[in-house]
Amino acid sequence: MRSLHRSRRPVKFYLLRLSLSGNRTAKDSPLENRVVMHWPRRQEKASSAAASALYNTERERERERGHAAAPSGRTWSIRPPLLYIGQGENPPGLPAPLLLVLLPLGSLLLCLVLLREQERRDGESSVLRQGEREEGPVVTGGRRDTQDLHREAWNWRQLDRFAPESRNRTDLPVSLTSCDLLHTAGLKRCGKSCRLRWLNYLRPDIKHGAFTEEEDTIICTLYNRLGSRWSIIASQMPGRTDNDVKNYWNTKLKKKLMLRHANLSVTNHILHSPPPTSAPPILPTVKTEVFGSTDFDFPTVPLHPDYGITTEQPQKLYSDVMPYAHANGQVVSPSEEVSAASSSITVETSSSHSFLNWSTAGVGSNDLFLSALGFGGAGDFLGGYEYQENLYFPNPSIMWAASETDAQGLHQSPTYS
DNA sequence: AAGATCAGCAACCGCTCTGAA
DNA sequence: ATTCAGAGCGGTTGCTGATCT
Numbered sequence: 001m002r003s004l005h006r007s008r009r010p011v012k013f014y015l016l017r018l019s020l021s022g023n024r025t026a027k028d029s030p031l032e033n034r035v036v037m038h039w040p041r042r043q044e045k046a047s048s049a050a051a052s053a054l055y056n057t058e059r060e061r062e063r064e065r066g067h068a069a070a071p072s073g074r075t076w077s078i079r080p081p082l083l084y085i086g087q088g089e090n091p092p093g094l095p096a097p098l099l100l101v102l103l104p105l106g107s108l109l110l111c112l113v114l115l116r117e118q119e120r121r122d123g124e125s126s127v128l129r130q131g132e133r134e135e136g137p138v139v140t141g142g143r144r145d146t147q148d149l150h151r152e153a154w155n156w157r158q159l160d161r162f163a164p165e166s167r168n169r170t171d172l173p174v175s176l177t178s179c180d181l182l183h184t185a186g187l188k189r190c191g192k193s194c195r196l197r198w199l200n201y202l203r204p205d206i207k208h209g210a211f212t213e214e215e216d217t218i219i220c221t222l223y224n225r226l227g228s229r230w231s232i233i234a235s236q237m238p239g240r241t242d243n244d245v246k247n248y249w250n251t252k253l254k255k256k257l258m259l260r261h262a263n264l265s266v267t268n269h270i271l272h273s274p275p276p277t278s279a280p281p282i283l284p285t286v287k288t289e290v291f292g293s294t295d296f297d298f299p300t301v302p303l304h305p306d307y308g309i310t311t312e313q314p315q316k317l318y319s320d321v322m323p324y325a326h327a328n329g330q331v332v333s334p335s336e337e338v339s340a341a342s343s344s345i346t347v348e349t350s351s352s353h354s355f356l357n358w359s360t361a362g363v364g365s366n367d368l369f370l371s372a373l374g375f376g377g378a379g380d381f382l383g384g385y386e387y388q389e390n391l392y393f394p395n396p397s398i399m400w401a402a403s404e405t406d407a408q409g410l411h412q413s414p415t416y417s
Numbered sequence: 418a419a420g421a422t423c424a425g426c427a428a429c430c431g432c433t434c435t436g437a438a
Numbered sequence: 439a440t441t442c443a444g445a446g447c448g449g450t451t452g453c454t455g456a457t458c459t
Contacts, residue, residue: 198430231447242448252424424459427454
């Protein structure tokens with residue numbers, strides 16, 4: 001069991017119990033189907049008495065209106081409750097309390113949101129509902145639920161471990177770390193884990209389907225230029241996370257490309273290899289001839305000077321720059337089909353050539369993989385390039401070029417000796 | 418049918434960076 | 439200027455279901 005990150009700095013928080021009189025129907029988007037609070041940072045330091053007073057005021061208003069309203073200076077939007085306290089554990093007079101945890105931590109609120117969102121996704125709630133009682137963790141089956149969310153009921157006994165007076169108070173000034181609180185809540189996840197879970201899985205705008213050819217192209221293009229800057233690559237594909245892209249590359253796309261290249265190599269071999277001799281086969285050793293050393297360097301890329309790209313600003317290459325590609329000085333129309341044997345992308349500026357070399361710094365074995373395959377551009381990998389205008393690149397069109405279109409044009413391939 | 422292996426992928430680890438106090 | 443919690447990121451792990459033997 002991996003250990004939880006434990007925050008060193010104690011976090012002051014208040015536990016407020018809100019008794020909501022009936023749920024509002026969530027007609028809004030799922031994202032809004034949750035508690036949203038804007039709590040001024042200064043207010044985090046408010047005394048428990050002040051918090052209690054605010055709470056009491058708000059509770060009165062809430063009772064009058066049937067929902068929670070915001071005091072001046074802050075806004076609360078309270079939708080159907082996130083968590084219910086198990087039956088029998090409720091304090092007297094609060095039949096269906098909603099437990100809110102006000103923290104100076106977006107992460108913790110996210111934990112609550114996360115539970116609600118998971119509940120929505122599961123279709124069938126595994127979070128304790130009103131009137132239900134649960135013993136121990138709630139498991140809905142599958143790894144995601146058992147491992148990601150160890151959802152146990154909130155109950156007063158757990159809270160009382162830290163605040164024994166909680167049963168008879170509406171405000172609970174307690175000094176705990178965020179991890180303590182999450183343990184108390186039964187989540188067994190730190191805020192960081194919850195955030196990650198949200199970003200990579202629960203976020204409603206996440207695209208969960210298979211990757212398209214367009215996305216393959218984007219990934220290969222940017223990977224070839226940047227290496228494993230997955231977050232930047234993912235930023236060009238709405239709905240995809242860096243983790244998605246990374247996993248996809250490592251498990252599928254890389255193999256796919258290798259397979260295609262292997263097929264191509266076999267074809268080339270059949271077409272161009274000399275008649276077989278009786279000489280014993282020589283096991284190949286890879287030599288990166290084109291780059292002049294056994295270390296891999298990405299192709300030298302001259303950048304457009306107007307963009308002001310520096311090696312310290314690699315991100316700008318994607319967000320601001322998608323330079324024109326040429327090959328051997330010849331611009332190739334995007335509509336032209338590019339052979340799978342095309343070898344390189346060079347990027348040419350109209351005037352001065354400020355060369356930027358995406359070199360070995362930060363480049364891992366995957367880049368060696370690319371180099372070993374002899375590819376300089378994503379069009380090579382994908383075997384046939386289908387031009388996509390303004391995929392998600394804000395700037396000029398990409399023009400892939402075939403420097404040599406015959407089957408022997410793999411001049412950037414490794415050579416075997 | 419049962420165990421072994423593989424593939425997919427969400428989550429974790431550990432590090433750096435950022436910004437608030 | 440310093441401290442430190444939280445965010446961001448890339449590499450890696452390990453769980454689960456599918457497939458193979």
